[in-house]
Amino acid sequence: AQRVTQPEKLLSVFKGAPVELKCNYSYSGSPELFWYVQYSRQRLQLLLRHISRESIKGFTADLNKGETSFHLKKPFAQEEDSAMYYCALSLTGGFKTIFGAGTRLFVKA
């Protein structure tokens, strides 16, 4: 069965510290992985996708097929990064997108 696992419900770091939000997936097909961010009382927004191999707001994520992981990283966390982060998996064909439970990142001053 397809599954996205985000083991941490809450991650609290100090401003300027490195941050890593973990994401593991289970899927036998060719995965397409995304990270979405939801700021307080706002809609979910696409942060980045593994295909693009881009850095958005200082965040990067690398797909590791061997470990079936897609961890989100940022070397220096900022207070404005405080939000809910969701890892998502789109199945082959791109129709179905399933989300992890989410990790709430809290960046302390």
Place this chain on the structure above:
Amino acid sequence: DAGVIQSPRHEVTEMGQEVTLRCKPISGHNSLFWYRQTMMRGLELLIYFNNNVPIDDSGMPEDRFSAKMPNASFSTLKIQPSEPRDSAVYFCASRGAGGGAFFGQGTRLTVV
């Protein structure tokens, strides 16, 4: 494009009443998703459509829930009769070929 548009933004209704949530996807997107977000369960996929056809409704919790997509620019999610445990934020999202999903602002439903 104004993005995915959902209405209403907030809905408060009494238990037993019918509730209809509406969504207008981004023009040109051929996939549409309905999600429910709660503190306890996080973000759950309820149903998704591709080219207006329901592909997978296995996430719909009960027969009280139904969704339609009569054309490429409109979809509804209906709950009849509503119950307090249906209280949640309901998101609609659309996606084109490739790329990620774009979400609407959500409808915050409260059933009292």
